[in-house]
Amino acid sequence: MRIEEVTAKILDNNPSMDRYQLAIAVSKRTDELLNGATSKLSVAKNVKVADLALMEIAEGLIIIKGFTDNKK
Numbered sequence: 001m002r003i004e005e006v007t008a009k010i011l012d013n014n015p016s017m018d019r020y021q022l023a024i025a026v027s028k029r030t031d032e033l034l035n036g037a038t039s040k041l042s043v044a045k046n047v048k049v050a051d052l053a054l055m056e057i058a059e060g061l062i063i064i065k066g067f068t069d070n071k072k
Contacts, residue, residue, distance in 0.1 A: 003051055006058045025064045029053035
């Protein structure tokens with residue numbers, strides 16, 4: 001699955017989240033992975049860390065807390 005499709009899947013499944021919030025979540029998870037956290041996915045070693053973080057979020061392996069529906 002292409003990264004654009006993964007991003008669309010996340011945003012479709014989380015209507016209260018916008019692209020900016022997703023970027024922050026991916027950034028935080030990327031930092032965790034770069035600082036020694038183990039991945040919850042089994043992927044090839046040539047996958048970029050940010051892409052891995054995005055895939056973990058898309059699969060629901062990483063919970064993103066604190067997002068509320070601000071679009072009223």
